[in-house]
Amino acid sequence: MLIVKKFGGTSVGNTERIFNVAKRCIEDYQKGNQVVVVLSAMGKQTDVLLDMAKEVNPKASKRELDMLLTTGEQTSVALMAMALDSLGVPAVSLNAFQVAMHTTTDYGNARLKRIDTQRIHFELDNRRIVVVTGFQGINKYDDYTTLGRGGSDTTAVALAAALHADACEIYTDVDGVFTADPRIVPSARKLSEITYDEMLELASLGAGVLHNRSVEMAKKHGVQLVVRSSLNTSEGTVVKEESKMEKMLVSGVATDKNVAQFAVEGLENKPGVAFKLFQHLANHQVNVDMIIQSVEHNGTQDICFTVTEDMAEVALETLERHRNTSLRCEKITITRDVAKVSVVGAGMMSNPGVAAKMFEALYDAGINIRQISTSEIRVTVLIDEKYTEDAAQAVHEAFSLEK
Ligand code: ASP
Ligand code: MG
Numbered sequence: 001m002l003i004v005k006k007f008g009g010t011s012v013g014n015t016e017r018i019f020n021v022a023k024r025c026i027e028d029y030q031k032g033n034q035v036v037v038v039l040s041a042m043g044k045q046t047d048v049l050l051d052m053a054k055e056v057n058p059k060a061s062k063r064e065l066d067m068l069l070t071t072g073e074q075t076s077v078a079l080m081a082m083a084l085d086s087l088g089v090p091a092v093s094l095n096a097f098q099v100a101m102h103t104t105t106d107y108g109n110a111r112l113k114r115i116d117t118q119r120i121h122f123e124l125d126n127r128r129i130v131v132v133t134g135f136q137g138i139n140k141y142d143d144y145t146t147l148g149r150g151g152s153d154t155t156a157v158a159l160a161a162a163l164h165a166d167a168c169e170i171y172t173d174v175d176g177v178f179t180a181d182p183r184i185v186p187s188a189r190k191l192s193e194i195t196y197d198e199m200l201e202l203a204s205l206g207a208g209v210l211h212n213r214s215v216e217m218a219k220k221h222g223v224q225l226v227v228r229s230s231l232n233t234s235e236g237t238v239v240k241e242e243s244k245m246e247k248m249l250v251s252g253v254a255t256d257k258n259v260a261q262f263a264v265e266g267l268e269n270k271p272g273v274a275f276k277l278f279q280h281l282a283n284h285q286v287n288v289d290m291i292i293q294s295v296e297h298n299g300t301q302d303i304c305f306t307v308t309e310d311m312a313e314v315a316l317e318t319l320e321r322h323r324n325t326s327l328r329c330e331k332i333t334i335t336r337d338v339a340k341v342s343v344v345g346a347g348m349m350s351n352p353g354v355a356a357k358m359f360e361a362l363y364d365a366g367i368n369i370r371q372i373s374t375s376e377i378r379v380t381v382l383i384d385e386k387y388t389e390d391a392a393q394a395v396h397e398a399f400s401l402e403k
Contacts, residue, residue, distance in 0.1 A: 001166040002124070003028055006038040006134065006156035010173040011230035012076050013043035015083075021171075021230060022083040025129055029089060034124040036163065038134045038156040039080060041072025046135075046149070062107035063143055066136075070096070070144045073133035073152070080131045091129040094119065096136040096144065101155070103137030103145045110137055110145035111213075112154065115162040132159065153214035161221035168223050170210065171230035176237035177202070177209055179401040180253040184392050187402040191251060193238045198251050201344040201378045205254035215239065242346060249354060250345035250399040255392050257339045257385055260312035261370065264319065265302040266330025276326050277303060277319075286315045290340075290373040290382060300330070304371060306382060309336060338370060339388040342380040343395055355379045361398035367391050 005028070007021050021037075029035045040046075049068050053060045077093035084091035099119055103110035123130045134152025137145045147154050153170055160168035177199065180188040194202075196219035203212045209227055218225050218239065228236025267273050274293065281288055286307055294302040307315045312334060319332050348354040355372075358379055362369060367390065371382035383391055396402065 002034040002036070002163055004036045004038060004156050004160040004163065004165045004168045005171060006152060006169065007040065007171045007230055008152065008173065009040045009043050009045070011171050012039055012080070015079070017230075018042075018076070018079055018083050019087075022080060022087055022089075024171075024230070025084065026087060026089050029129055035129045036120060036124070036159060036165070037077075037080060037129060037131045038152060038159060039073060039076040039131065040134050040152040041069075042076050042079075045072040045075070066107045066144045066146045069146050070133065070136040073135050077131045077133050081129075084129055084131070089129060090127060091131055092123050093131040093133075094123075095133045096138050097142075099132060101137040101158075103139055103147070105139040105141065105145070107139075107143070107145055109148045110139065112137055112147065112158045112217075115158055117162050120159075120163065148211070148213070150208075150211040151213070153211035154217060157214045157217045157221075157223050157225065160223045161217065165223075167226070168218070169226045169228065169236075170214075171228060172209060173229065173231065174209065175229045175232070175234045176227050177239070177252070179251065180392055180396050181255065184255055184389050185253065185396045187393075188396065189401070189403040190234075191237050192235070193240065194251055195242050195346050196239060197242075197377055198344050198346055199239050201342070201375065202252055202254055205256055205340070205342050205344070205378075205380075210239070248345060248399075248401075249347040249351055250343045250401065251347075252344050253392050253396045253399075253401065254342045254344060255339060255388050256342075257388060258309045259306050259338050259340050259382065260309045260315075261304065261306050261335045261338045261382060262315065262319070263302060263304045263331075263333040263335075264327070264329050265333070266300045267303060268328055269296045269299060269301045273301075273327075274303060276322075280318050280322050280326075281307075281315055284314050284318045286311045286318065290371055290380065292371060292373075306338070306340070306371070312336060335370075337385040338382050339385040339391075340380050340382055341388065341391045341395060342378055343399065344378045346377050348379070349376055357398055358395055361394045362391055365390055365394040367394070 081093035100116035134155040225239040
C-alpha cells in the first residue's frame with residue numbers, strides 16, 4: 001500500500017513528538033508499505049515567523065512572506081528525516097522545489113495545479129520514507145508560494161491524489177470530527193464517518209479540523225480521508241462520499257462567534273440597490289453571508305447581512321462613506337455580540353422537519369432567533385452571542401447527538 005500521512009503543527013511541536021511521529025511512520029513502513037509523510041511547521045512556528053516579519057516590515061511583500069514561511073515546513077521535514085534515520089530507517093526530506101509542486105502565482109494563497117511524482121516514486125522505490133513539506137509550492141517564476149493558513153492538509157490530499165495513494169491519513173491533536181466542539185458541548189461524540197459535503201459545511205463554519213480546500217480536493221478526486229489523533233491510536237473519522245452511514249438526520253452542530261450583523265434600513269425599493277450595497281463591500285474585500293431583504297414598507301426596504309467580526313469595521317466605514325450618495329439609506333445598525341449556530345446533515349435533504357426541530361429546541365431554551373439561512377444540508381440561525389453554548393447544547397440534545 002502507498003500511504004500518505006499528514007501531521008499538523010502540534011503533532012511535531014517538539015523533538016520528542018517528532019520521534020513519536022517517526023515511530024508511527026516506521027510501523028507502516030515495516031509492514032511493507034510505501035510511506036509519504038507531509039508535515040506542517042513545528043507548533044506555532046508559522047505565527048512566530050509572521051510576528052517577526054511584522055516587526056521588521058509591517059508591509060512586507062507577500063513574496064518575501066512566503067519565502068519566510070516555507071522555512072517552517074522545511075525545518076520539520078529535515079528534522080523528521082534525521083529522526084527516521086537515527087531510528088535506522090532510510091528517509092529523505094523534500095521541499096516543494098525538489099518534488100516540484102506547481103501552483104498558481106498568488107503568493108500567500110496559491111492553488112496547487114500539478115505535482116510531479118517522479119522524484120517521490122524514485123525515493124519510494126528505493127525503500128525510503130519520503131518526508132514532504134506541507135503548505136508550500138512553487139510558481140512559474142520559480143518562487144515559493146504558500147497555500148493559505150492550514151494548507152498542509154491540502155498538500156497531503158493533493159499528493160494522495162497524484163500518487164494514487166491507497167490511504168490518506170490526517171493526524172491532528174483531536175480524535176477526529178465531533179458532533180460539536182467538545183469545549184462548547186461536553187457531551188459531543190466522535191463521528192465514525194462524515195460525507196465530504198457535511199465536512200465542507202462544518203469546515204466553513206469554523207470547525208477547523210481540516211483545511212476547506214483539502215476537502216474540496218478530496219471530493220473532486222475521490223480521496224477518502226481519515227482524520228485521527230497523533231497522540232493516541234483511536235480510530236478517527238472517515239471523510240468520504242455519501243454512504244450507508246449511520247443514517248443520521250444531523251451529523252453535527254457548529255458554532256461561530258466571529259460574526260457581526262448589519263441592518264441597513266430604509267433603502268429605496270428599486271433595481272440596483274442591492275448591487276451597489278454589496279459591490280461597495282466586495283470592493284473592500286468584505287465577505288458577506290446570511291443576506292435577507294425585507295418586503296417593501298412605505299416605499300422602502302431593509303437589507304440585513306452578516307460579516308466576520310474582524311471585517312466589521314471596514315464594512316461599517318465603507319457603508320458610511322456611501323451612505324448619502326449611492327446608498328441613500330435611513331439607518332445603518334451594527335450588532336457585534338451575535339453568533340451563528342448551525343446544524344449540518346446530509347440526511348436533511350430527504351427528511352422534512354429539521355429546521356422546525358431546531359427552532360423548537362431554541363424556543364424551549366428561550367432563545368430568540370435574529371436571522372436564519374439554509375443550504376441543502378445546513379440550517380443556520382443567528383442568535384445573541386451570550387446564548388451560544390446554551391443553544392448548541394439544546395440543539396445537540398434535540399437531535400440526540402450525545403454520547
Ligand atoms: N504551517 C501552516 C500554518 O500554520 C500550514 C499548516 O499548518 O497547515 O498555517
Ligand atoms: Mg490544520
